[in-house]
Amino acid sequence: MTGIELRGVEKAYGGNKPVIENLDVQIEEGSFTILLGPSGCGKSTILRMIAGLEKETAGEIFINGIDMRGVSPGAREIAMVFQNYALYPTMTVKENIEFGLKNIKVPKPEREARVGEVIEMVGLTEYMNRKPQHLSGGQRQRVALARAIVKKPKVFLMDEPLSNLDAKLRAQIRTDLIELHRNLGATFVYVTHDQVEAMSMGTDIVLLESGRIRQQGAPESIYSAPKNLFSAQFIGSPPMNIIKAENLEHGGASLPPGTVSLGFRPEKVIVSGEGRAPERGQISFRGELVAREILGDHAIYKFKTAFGCIHTKTMSGSTVEYGKWSVRVDAKYLYYFDEKGDVIK
Amino acid sequence: MRSQSGVFWRTFGKACRLAVNLLIFAVFFVPFYWMFLTAVKNLGQTLRLPPAFWVSAPHWENFGKVFDAIPFFSMLKNNLVMTFGIMICQFFTVIPAAYAFARFKFAGGRFLFGLTLATMMIPAQLVFLPLFLMFSKMGLVNSYASLILPWATSSFAIFMLRQTFKQVPQELIEAAKLDNASEWKIIFKLMLPIAKPTIVTLGLITFILNWNDYFWPFVLTTNNAVRTLPVGITSLNIVDGGVKYHILMAGNVLLVAPALAVFLFAHKQIIKAFTYMGGK
Structure with missing residues (x-):
């Protein structure tokens, strides 16, 4: 069943040319869908339109089959995690978490129980009465999640919730989010420009460029069967x-x-x-190794060839001097693109 | 050798800093000290040359003479009514105006804000005559209304508070909207607590300014029933047989004591509000 559907959505700011035009997106219920693309591709705008924080210029948005036109952000049964966490600075951790429940008048015993459970789940019980300014970046992130x-x-x-964290914490919260998604079974829509986050967490990736979908699919399929040059190079x-x-x-290659x-x-x-002849069904380039990154389990090399730079990645083994x-590369691993950048089958 | 000259320069630097600090301290402190000192002198001592910088037998009775010369307590009451009346009025006019200027886009909003700022640049001496005529036509002269209404709002406070509201990240308000908070809830639970240091500071500034205000109460009141302390204390100046500086200064001590107390009590809060506004 479709969790979120955008039909012919358009967004323009003022009288300018639309940043998003006639966009159709379907997000499966219970999926972990990533809106992936370079900055300025409209991914955040799409998310904000789903949230109701930004009004679409044309088109329709459905959440669980219900038309969201005229439905206020608070009434859409959604929750949002912001890039800068957007914690209420004058409230404690507990007050931050229960603010939304108070506003919809959840009775106190139920509220206390739910808040307590979630605070424990994110491991912030001992920080319950602290103000956000006295928390670390990772803790703030967890309050926002809670x-x-x-x-x-x-x-x-x-909306890019991990971009303010250091690399180690980011990797940790990535796995936390995967776990959370599996436990809750809710639909996750996650905006990022980082293809590593997209590949590692997503069950479905919507790859965007200048307000248009370039490819949508599971991470493996986008990786192994890119439809065009853009997705081949982005992932x-x-x-x-x-x-x-x-x-x-x-x-002389055919x-x-x-x-x-x-x-x-x-x-x-x-x-x-050097000089070793290519085997049958291979193409081969002669080149000079100009840069080397040894990363433990694998290594990345940059070769300069007559055809341009070629990057290679090898799993552990002997280091190339x-x-x-x-x-060389086997012809079966080659992708061919036409003049529009689309892949040729 | 080098380390010795280093020690010398460091000591010299410290000494200079101390000297400058002492000078600044003196500039601010000496007038207050002089006021207190004169307030406990007798008439002869106030006129002596060279002046004495210490009084061994303070004349505390000077303060009592202030109470005899003017209706001190009724004027104190008038002062309190005026100052707190102004603060309460400003609370209800400044906060909504600042919030609207900061967060809503409406037709003429920028123009109105510009107009509000422009009023800061008009000196009071320019408007007091038309204002006096207006108040007298409405029959409001010699009433609390005439003391309070001219300052019922403050463009400076509107400007300061608008800046504070504007600094609140949009994300915070969006998060509150997603948390089902109404506009009122956003104002009272989110924006006002965030703006609290600014609001407290503006309140203190309003208190100190209006507590000591002389010009406007003097223009708009003609009898002691509604006159405020600064006007009353100044009237001590105009007594037959020469100026009694010691009584005048005793009156001044009584006048500035509350403002001084408020400032000493709250200066940390004031500094905090200004650094908050500058820093973030």
Whole structure:
């Protein structure tokens, strides 16, 4: 069943050109859907329209089948976690969490029980009577989450909630969020520009560029079957290597008709001694290793070749020394793109 | 050698700082000290040259003479009514105006705000005559209304509070909306508590300014029934047979004591409000 549906939604600020035009999105009930894209792609605007904080210029938004036109943010049965947490500075942790329940007049015994349960769940019982300014970034983040959870909403909206945390904490809260989603069974809509967050947490990714959906699907499918150059390069770290086809054709390679560029994932590249002839069904580039990042379990290398830079990623094994090498990739791992940037099957 | 000259310069720097601090202290303290000192001198001592900087036998009876010369307690009452009347009025006019200017977009909003600011630049001496005529036409001269109504709002306070409200991140208000809070709830549970240091400071400034105000009460009152303390104390100046400085200063001590007490009690709060406004 569809949890959230946007039909022909348009958003324009003032009399300007719309930032979002005729957008259709379907978000499955109970999914962990990521709105992913570079800054300015309209992902936050979409989230804010779902929340009712921003009014759509045209189109319709449905939450659990109900038309949200004229429904105030508070009445949409949603909860939102903001980038800067938006905790009420003059209230204690407990007051922050129970504010929403007080406003809908939940009776005191039930309120106390629910608040207590959620505070314990996020592990802030001993900080219950502190003001937000006396909490660390991670603790504030958990208060913001608790404030959302306590309302038992059907939909959680999150606007880059991890971007103010350090890398270690971010990784930890990522797994916390996955766990939370599985436990609550609610629909999560999560906005980020970080493809790692998208891949690691999402069950469904909506990849956006300039207010348009470039691809929607499960993380694995977006990763293994990108529909276009944009999603091929946005997903994956380092991004997919892209080589101009015209350069290759001079080298005598045969490519599908209409190919303008081709790509391959860094992790599919094999590095071998210079001058070694490619095997059947492989293409090979001669190049010089110019940068090396050893990351323990894997390593990332940057080769300079006549066709441009090629990044490779190898899992643990012997470290490649600086010098000249031959990098090869199996033809079955190649993606071909036409002049519009769409993938050729 | 170098370390020795270092010690010298550090000591020299400390000494300079101390000297400057002492000078600043003297500039602020000496007038107060002089007021207290004169208040406990007798007439002969106030006129002596060179003046004495210490009185061994203070004349406390000077304070009693103030009570004999003017209806002190009724004037004190008038002062309290005026000052708190103004503070209460401003509470009800400034907060809604500042909130509206800060958070709502409405036709003419910017123009009205500009107009509000412009009133700060008009000196009181320019408007007191038309205002006096207006009040006298309405028959309000010599009443509490004439003392309170001209200051029932404050463009300075509106401006300061608007800035504070504007600094509250939009996200906070959106979070409150998602928490089902009504506009009133947002004002009372969120915005006012956040703006509390500013509101308290504005209240203190209003108190001190109006407590000591002389010009306006003097213009709009002609009898002692509604005259305030600053006007009454000044009338001590105009007594037959020369100025009795010691009585005048005793009156002044009684006048500034409450304002001084409020300031000493609340100066931390005032500093906090201004650093909050500047810092965040």
